[in-house]
Amino acid sequence: MSEFLDQIFVIGKRRALSPLAGMPDWLQQIVSSLISISAVLVLFLSLFAMMSLLERKILARIQNRYGPNRVGPFGLLQPLADGIKMLIKEDIVPIRADKVVHFLAPIMVAAPAILALGVIPYGRNMTPFAIDGGILFFFAVGSATELAVFMAGWGSNNKFSMLGAMRAIAQMVSYELPLLITVLPVVMIVGSLSPDAIVAAQSGYKLGFIPHWFVLKPWGAAAFLLFFISGLVESNRTPFDVPEGESEIVAGHMTEYSGFKYATFFMAEYFGMFAISGLAVTLFLGGWQAPISWLTFIPSYVWFFAKLGVLLFVFIWIRGTLPRTRVDQVMNFAWKFMLPMAFTCVLAAAVWHYAAHGISGWLASFAIIAVVYVLLSRLLGAHKRFATRTYRFAE
Amino acid sequence: MTPTLQLFLVFSSALFSIGLLAALSRRHAIFILIGIEMMLAAANLNFVAFWRFAPGPHEPTGVMVAIFSIAIAAAEAGVGLALVIAVYRHIRTTNVDQLDQLKG
Amino acid sequence: MNSVAFIAIAVVTLGAALAAALLRKLIHAALVLAVAFIGLAAFYFLLGAEFVGLVQIFVYVGAVAILIVFTILLTRREGETIRGPNWSGVIIATAVFSGLAWAVYKTPSLAAVAPTFEALTVKRIGETLMTDYIWPLLCIGLLLTAALVGALVLVMEGKRE
Numbered sequence: 298m299s300e301f302l303d304q305i306f307v308i309g310k311r312r313a314l315s316p317l318a319g320m321p322d323w324l325q326q327i328v329s330s331l332i333s334i335s336a337v338l339v340l341f342l343s344l345f346a347m348m349s350l351l352e353r354k355i356l357a358r359i360q361n362r363y364g365p366n367r368v369g370p371f372g373l374l375q376p377l378a379d380g381i382k383m384l385i386k387e388d389i390v391p392i393r394a395d396k397v398v399h400f401l402a403p404i405m406v407a408a409p410a411i412l413a414l415g416v417i418p419y420g421r422n423m424t425p426f427a428i429d430g431g432i433l434f435f436f437a438v439g440s441a442t443e444l445a446v447f448m449a450g451w452g453s454n455n456k457f458s459m460l461g462a463m464r465a466i467a468q469m470v471s472y473e474l475p476l477l478i479t480v481l482p483v484v485m486i487v488g489s490l491s492p493d494a495i496v497a498a499q500s501g502y503k504l505g506f507i508p509h510w511f512v513l514k515p516w517g518a519a520a521f522l523l524f525f526i527s528g529l530v531e532s533n534r535t536p537f538d539v540p541e542g543e544s545e546i547v548a549g550h551m552t553e554y555s556g557f558k559y560a561t562f563f564m565a566e567y568f569g570m571f572a573i574s575g576l577a578v579t580l581f582l583g584g585w586q587a588p589i590s591w592l593t594f595i596p597s598y599v600w601f602f603a604k605l606g607v608l609l610f611v612f613i614w615i616r617g618t619l620p621r622t623r624v625d626q627v628m629n630f631a632w633k634f635m636l637p638m639a640f641t642c643v644l645a646a647a648v649w650h651y652a653a654h655g656i657s658g659w660l661a662s663f664a665i666i667a668v669v670y671v672l673l674s675r676l677l678g679a680h681k682r683f684a685t686r687t688y689r690f691a692e
Numbered sequence: 693m694t695p696t697l698q699l700f701l702v703f704s705s706a707l708f709s710i711g712l713l714a715a716l717s718r719r720h721a722i723f724i725l726i727g728i729e730m731m732l733a734a735a736n737l738n739f740v741a742f743w744r745f746a747p748g749p750h751e752p753t754g755v756m757v758a759i760f761s762i763a764i765a766a767a768e769a770g771v772g773l774a775l776v777i778a779v780y781r782h783i784r785t786t787n788v789d790q791l792d793q794l795k796g
Numbered sequence: 797m798n799s800v801a802f803i804a805i806a807v808v809t810l811g812a813a814l815a816a817a818l819l820r821k822l823i824h825a826a827l828v829l830a831v832a833f834i835g836l837a838a839f840y841f842l843l844g845a846e847f848v849g850l851v852q853i854f855v856y857v858g859a860v861a862i863l864i865v866f867t868i869l870l871t872r873r874e875g876e877t878i879r880g881p882n883w884s885g886v887i888i889a890t891a892v893f894s895g896l897a898w899a900v901y902k903t904p905s906l907a908a909v910a911p912t913f914e915a916l917t918v919k920r921i922g923e924t925l926m927t928d929y930i931w932p933l934l935c936i937g938l939l940l941t942a943a944l945v946g947a948l949v950l951v952m953e954g955k956r957e
Contacts (some may be wrong), residue, residue: 323798398827430850430918437850440858444830447865451823465868466862473858490918696804697908698900700839703806705896707813707836709889714817715892717885720821720867729860733836744843745908752916756929758840758848759921762855763936767943769860772948775936779917780871781942 299594306598307342307422310671333425337414338503345567346376347598359617386556391614399452402556403561405445412438417575418492420585420598431492432484435476435576439531442569443469446550447542451552461549465540468530471631475491478639479520483511483580492576496584506590510583515663516645521581521671523639525608528573530627531585532566534612536619539627541563574608575601578681582608633677641669700741707734721776721786725769732765801842809835822868830861844913847921 301308310332317325350372357364364616365372390399413435415426428434443466450462484490487498501509511517530537539547551562578584583603585597622630645662652658708731715727736758745753780786812832833856840849873928900906914924 397821398824428846430847433847433854433918434851437853437858440854441830441834443862444827444857444865447862448827451865466866470862488919625945694909695799696906698906699802700843701900701906702897703839704808705893705900706810707832708868708896709893710810710813710817713885713889713919714893716888717882718817718896720822722864722871723817723825725863727850728818729829729856730816730832733833733856737839740843740845740848741841744845745911747908747911750923752921755916755921756846756924756932757847758845759851759925760929760932760936762848762851763940766855766859767940769863770947771943771950773863774950776867777870778950786871 299596302338303421303596305596306420318639320338333415337425338411341411341414341568341571342486342564344347344571345551345564348378348567348609349379349563350375352616355610355613356617359614365571367499380560383557383560388556388558389553391553393454395452395454397452398448399553399685402445402452403565405444405448407561407565407568409438409441409445410572412567413572414568414575416492416578417572418496418584419575419601420596423585423598424493427491428492432480432490432495432580435572436473436480439572440473441566449554450550455550455553455657458550459551461540461546461552464546465533466683468537468539468624468627470528471628472527472635473632474500475635475639476531478636479524479527479642480580480637482516482520482642486511486646486650492579492584496579496586499583500586502590507585508588508590510586510588512581512583514526514646514649515659515666516642516649517581519638519645519666520642521577521585524577524581524637525611527635528570528577529612530631534566534570535616536622537627538621539624544621566656570609570612574612577608578604583629608683634673634684637673638670641666656661657664697745700745701738704734704737704741707731707737712782719787719789721779721788722773724788725772725776728772729765729769732761732768735760736765798842805835805838805842809839823865826861826864826868829864830857833857833861844915847916847918 310329312330313332314325317328343503352377354372365375366375368378390396408554416424416428416431416434418424418427424431426434446465446469447462450458450460450465453459481494487495489495489498499508499510503509507513512521533540539545541551546552549557578601585601587593587597587600588597645665648665649658649662652661709725711730711732711734714728714730715724718724718727739754739757739761741754743750743752746754776786779791783791785791809832812828816825816829816832819828834853837849837852837856837943838851840846
């Protein structure tokens with residue numbers, strides 16, 4: 298029974314394809330891809346609607362408010378109302394704008410985010426686009442976002458848009474390096490760029506209950522944290538939402554967009570967040586594997602989306618609690634801290650691997666990361682002088 | 693009908709000629725760089741096409757050359773564009789026709 | 797390999813490349829250049845070299861196109877007229893193309909159809925890169941480092957005395 302529930306979507310797709318059995322090969326392929334694509338799109342669009350509501354609700358709770366609660370029971374129909382509002386708003390295009398580029402930018406921003414969702418394994422045998430170099434595909438497609446952001450900034454012909462786009466590109470290019478290099482230890486240990494192989498390498502349990510997830514290794518934990526921070530930057534989320542900092546440059550590269558085009562940017566941001574979180578789950582949190590061996594009867598996709606949900610909650614939580622950083626702080630942090638730490642993760646993973654994955658390797662790689670972390674923070678904080686903190690009213 | 697090696701070669705020579713057109717006929721330094729990048733990419737396609745159409749099992753030599761040449765093209769673009777910026781700071785132009793002095 | 801796919805990709809790529817060579821606005825040229833590079837990556841996919849296609853997108857669209865766009869922004873001047881292509885360039889390019897195409901069509905050994913082959917896995921590429929091609933790989937690493945440092949030195953604002 299649990300076997301059937303686990304594979305229910307795979308079996309369903311096979312059933313849907315069975316009437317085409319005698320048809321030519323290319324037709325079957327096209328129909329098969331269309332089914333996968335529409336499944337992913339429907340799933341993530343509904344997740345996007347849910348997420349936009351949940352984010353407002355959770356933020357409101359953090360700030361001691363109620364959040365949206367007028368439309369439908371508990372405000373559940375709020376995303377629908379938002380969507381209708383966005384659709385019927387006037388679509389304003391500035392007179393001096395570069396019309397074609399201005400029009401194409403939202404599409405170009407959304408397309409890579411959706412494409413990147415294609416290579417993530419959502420469950421056992423449930424990778425929509427299973428290619429050998431899936432991880433590379435993810436990053437290759439993701440790198441096209443920068444050009445799209447530039448198109449938005451340039452096409453609007455507005456100085457706030459241009460400044461926002463420049464900020465966005467600068468920080469995305471800078472954080473792409475740590476993002477890529479933190480993936481490196483995982484790829485190195487598994488010996489494959491395919492997400493399915495990476496999930497398979499994290500299967501099994503030590504002593505019957507500790508899963509072999511990479512996040513439980515010292516190098517994996519450090520790499521996961523670095524990956525998550527870089528992911529926050531890549532998806533332009535607080536505390537790194539400098540490109541669209543409302544108090545500084547209106548809305549960055551989205552300033553001149555309104556109505557449905559703005560909604561597309563909004564959607565692309567969330568899709569990017571889903572994609573990064575999905576990849577983090579795949580790389581470090583064991584993908585669709587159950588965390589405890591006696592819970593394997595629960596279908597694999599449930600586990601994947603549970604982990605995804607936890608990561609997305611952390612995204613919202615961080616947004617609710619941390620203030621925005623300054624531009625120079627963001628850039629300094631990338632080059633002076635993130636990059637050296639990412640390289641240290643690679644080194645620690647190599648040590649762990651050559652110590653035959655035992656307890657001594659665990660300790661050695663932990664020691665390497667701890668020593669480099671302490672030295673690096675000492676070095677970076679060496680010439681900073683902070684006045685002793687005084688509290689005027691709290692005492 | 694499946695595309696033959698000839699079709700790929702004709703395509704890449706067309707791309708090469710377009711790159712040549714951009715490099716020869718434009719006066720703007722960045723256009724010339726774009727043209728050079730296109731010519732390099734066309735040559736790259738040839739390596740992969742020859743590798744794919746070679747008979748029998750063989751080493752992935754063409755693919756290796758393509759990967760290396762992509763890396764070199766990236767380095768070339770970086771240095772080339774840095775040169776354009778340096779020249780622009782100095783002479784306030786990117787028009788290659790006006791760069792006719794040996795004196796800095 | 798599919799001829800429909802070949803023709804579609806070829807038309808898009810060549811059109812984008814022509815636009816990149818002929819457009820008057822530099823930014824537009826840089827953007828359609830990215831489209832041409834994506835088309836080339838599609839060709840690599842068609843040829844069964846997926847890794848090269850992905851690297852092509854990663855390097856050209858993610859890095860080179862961004863570099864070009866940034867350079868355009870840094871060297872922009874108001875009121876500068878950018879002329880279109882001149883005719884001598886068109887003539888030379890056409891002559892080169894007809895010469896190359898003629899040579900390709902007159903060579904009988906090039907009319908080959910692709911043999912069936914086992915897919916080239918990323919693992920195989922990695923192993924080849926780390927064994928037979930280790931020296932070129934190291935040289936490329938050195939070259940890229942040198943290029944990085946060189947580009948920085950060129951662009952850095954020198955201290956004026």
